[in-house]
Amino acid sequence: METGADLKEEAFTARYPFIADEPDATFPDADHNDLANAIRLLTMDAVEMAGSGHPGMPLGMADVATVLFSRFLKFDPQVPGWPDRDRFVLSAGHGSMLLYSLLYLTGYKDVTIDDLKSFRQLGSRTPGHPEYGTLPGVEATTGPLGQGMASAVGMAIAERMMNARLGDDLVDHFTYVIAGDGCLMEGLSQEAIELAGHLRLSKLIVLFDDNKVSIDGPTRMSTSTDHLARFAACGWWVRAVDGHDPTEIRQAIGEARRTDRPSLIACRTQIGRGAPTMAGGNHVHGTPLGAEEIARARKAMGWETAPFTVPAPVLTAWRDFGRRSGTKREEWDRRYANAGPAQRRLLRRAPPLGDEARDALVSVKLALAKERPEVPTLQSSRKVLDAIMPVMPELMGGAADLAGLTGARALGQKAIKPGKFDGSYVHYGIREHVMAGVMNGISLHGGFVPYGSTFLAFSDYCRAAIRLSAMMGLNVVYVMTHDSIGVGEDGPTHQPIEHLASFRAMPNINVFRPADAVETSEVWQSALEQEGVPSLICLSRQALPTLRTSVSAENMAARGAYLIAGATADRDVTLLASGSEVAIAVEAAGMLEEEGVKAAVVSMPCFELFRQQGPEYRRRVLGTKPKVAIEAAVRDPWDRFLGEDDVFIGLDEFGASGSAEDLYDCYGLTAEAVFAAALRLVR
């Protein structure tokens, strides 16, 4: 079989004249069917071998995907990381075999037929849903529905922002999404659609698998929405096509690429197309077809091949299509080689934190220690942003309509607007979920480190997307303010009680809760230095005194926990606290000292980093004496550090509406309470 590794553009267009720069040329249907059927049969075989999986979508969307990958998508399987490649996001992630088949067929480096054979097996590179990092060509982890839509909007934003900085020569690509009924039913998709429409992301093209079937049956059981009208109401270009007619599909994608708005192409498809008896029903969505049905399908397609075998001419054609953009990529390489170092660094994301940024962080810390502000940590965070934004061109951010309250927008930070993407701030609107999803997409695209901000209590709205940040190990920073009952009068709906616990329980995310202005700059440094871990920085609405007035360049918060005040070696009792409660512990330590009791005060800005310290350091910090812990939140995460006789002072109920001071008194979160508890423990 000819693999054509050396097939150049001239030879390619001679062989496939309908491709490349002539997207409007007639497409030979017979060829098309073979190409699409290759996806179908690999999917059937892999799901059958795995004994589970979702054949319905890959079979139904095989025609659409074939047109997209063979004719439009700009990608080079030999250089999967090419920064200016088109992005393809499979938002309907359960159809993972569609993607895996395409990666194999188009000849992605290191993607073998054995990968398809080990579909859904532990340790394989082809998990049940696409997971970022397992295979080249998997641009995002998808599966939780709607998340791919949001990520794709983020990629399309990053593309335009990068384009505004580097020009068409280096960045000018499309983002394609395949979304299903489920993606479009999730409210998250509406947030994504509205933001994309508002920003007129014309290089975003959504291919909707409009098969009118979901797991439980026909979608008419639960929806009557006119999706075309809905997208149009949000500023999208829309078109409906027969999802099995390659000509219609081609024409629609061609037009979509030329509009000045994001595009929805509703592809009317039959779920499970190609499964002779099961196509069109909901059972083909998520179960293997069985050997008989597959045999019937093979026969109907006119292929007498063994499982996992694609006829050589078809595979050759697919491999050729995989090399369609090779010349473009080489040309791009030359342009890249001629670009300036600053441009190149911006494009291929620099290490998370450059020297200049680190210096700026240390400088602002030293300045804050000197200035000793008594302000909310969200204001200190704003000062940190002011300091680093000018020296971190990769840093960009936004807020869910609360920038004025959360301090999320740095001095002079320009917002992006429709047609104008040279800014670095996104007005997400009151849409927390898409904010987090877009941050994921921006980070996946590369070139930027995104932060995003809302009240900590509203992290509940975007938790599903934050979980994906953690699962993918993305360098994104969530700036979550109003982090306790210190919120005050807005009451329990706005007061996070269990949120710290809920995120400390989540794998692979660092939850920071700084105690003062100095720690705030330190946790920002930690967040930006970490690789492969998102951060959640929790900040106070109420003013906090500066506790760390004598500081060095050393990042104490990076230790996760450390002795911040009071006695050390010869302590009688240890007081543990985080964030706004550290000042209370420090005050209690002073009261204890007057009683002749030596208290060590431990600030614990990040449990996760503390757990990564050596046992000796942990022992030295925590000590062996009785402990009192205080945090304006639930107890759960603290039990790890507390013995049976130790005391925790916090909340085990929702908060209330009232002044922050009244609330702290009412719930017993006071220096007096810490003092009394400690005294009881030592006497």
Next chain:
Amino acid sequence: METGADLKEEAFTARYPFIADEPDATFPDADHNDLANAIRLLTMDAVEMAGSGHPGMPLGMADVATVLFSRFLKFDPQVPGWPDRDRFVLSAGHGSMLLYSLLYLTGYKDVTIDDLKSFRQLGSRTPGHPEYGTLPGVEATTGPLGQGMASAVGMAIAERMMNARLGDDLVDHFTYVIAGDGCLMEGLSQEAIELAGHLRLSKLIVLFDDNKVSIDGPTRMSTSTDHLARFAACGWWVRAVDGHDPTEIRQAIGEARRTDRPSLIACRTQIGRGAPTMAGGNHVHGTPLGAEEIARARKAMGWETAPFTVPAPVLTAWRDFGRRSGTKREEWDRRYANAGPAQRRLLRRAPPLGDEARDALVSVKLALAKERPEVPTLQSSRKVLDAIMPVMPELMGGAADLAGLTGARALGQKAIKPGKFDGSYVHYGIREHVMAGVMNGISLHGGFVPYGSTFLAFSDYCRAAIRLSAMMGLNVVYVMTHDSIGVGEDGPTHQPIEHLASFRAMPNINVFRPADAVETSEVWQSALEQEGVPSLICLSRQALPTLRTSVSAENMAARGAYLIAGATADRDVTLLASGSEVAIAVEAAGMLEEEGVKAAVVSMPCFELFRQQGPEYRRRVLGTKPKVAIEAAVRDPWDRFLGEDDVFIGLDEFGASGSAEDLYDCYGLTAEAVFAAALRLVR
């Protein structure tokens, strides 16, 4: 001042001929302005006195609210709980003073001017955002945006379902919502809009405060959505009106009441209307106006009253409007008195669990213990539903398109459909968030106990609404299946790891995780018996053996934790587990016994209920010997029960795609591992 407690309908319509049954009559503008300005001034005064709050919305929507409350809303302030009252939900909950003003003006029982004076103070009945249970007339806790929209859809569904059962004579009312830009930007609202449109909830009327301003500035910074077109695409009747023109507002509401679809009335308003210099800007959204601005406003309105004082004639008029529906309510009372006992019990919700239902639960438990099925607990749960559905007419449920996989639909359970609401099952579509929000609304409406189902991993999508279930203390049941890495091949996106911890950290919600078929029936009983606490029942996808084969009517799971197997008094070690891991612990205990080690096995289906047991019971169950705990999840919540030397076997990372068996082996969740750990502890 005449309070008119005895004002009968004839006298009322003589005094206000334009009201009641003549909604199309001309409304005297002068009177209207006075009525609306009463809301405005009470709002200004209360926010000023509190020193914080949100005047923008109440001032802007005062005209709309005046028309609604004076002319259309069916309510009786003397009988706030009248089951057939119209429901009014303030989805834009930050505008709470709009609601509080109206409750005072219309003369709600026990709502005094002192309540308004104590706005936002700790212990007052007028918290920053409306909280269910604080004041009569507050139909739902709102504040987290979009939640009121979802709750209102739930109320409108409950109304139609109850109407289908009891007829127009007893149930026939509207649900009105005031929603802001923020509500409509949240993706949750789209899910609510789609479901309401699909079900053609014609008695749902949304009044959109279309002021084009959000906290950070004009909404054009973040949205270009045509809301009228968007709602229309989802099957709504839509209309735009001048939100300060009482005639336009009245005509639109009048028409909306006659359509056969849910209605959106976009009320073009000026935020902060009536604040002479601040109206129209974003700063009036959430800050006190200041004494000077208020003085100017008073002057412009022609009122020289002291703060918190409404001119007597205006208050009299408002109080009269408050008694507008009194006659209707009395007529309804007579119809109710003549209704049958079954109807009456259905309407005024019976105790959560009747004797018949309790008997059915015990029967199915005894049958399951005898049958000893080895099936997923989600299948056992389905059997429980089959048993209780026929004897619990108040029980209704639904799933987010996963009923076939989660066992959420009982045998023969009929789905509700547009125009046909005699069923008890809701096809929510792939919309977890609105499912939870609708469950809240159904429960708030009264008459039903709703359950809803999805995969536990996707609880992240609806966490914000579940939090409100807990905060309001609603009797709703979340049936969350696929509760661990036992999900298998679908991989980490579908495998809950931190979700048990995250909900155990949430106040006022019971998290159940039954170990087998018998415990499944017991936790259902506990969930339905609890009052004022929502439940989250976590169920396995993988088959589990029946461990409890010898049972009585006593509900062991109601204890939260209990000795399920192995040694008791003379134990050497205690094995703790929940759900699918209890069988592993039991197996390990058997292995230990062969080694001469006496192990007690504790099943812990509900941490919250266990913590409510007396200290002696807790001590007896947990014992004093070394412990090994096992749960296919993160460690955090277990630390409360474990000492420093005890062992926890679980996960501290995201799962993977593979068979459930392979995953349990890979993560060391095996009887062998428990056996080895226990042996190390005792030797």
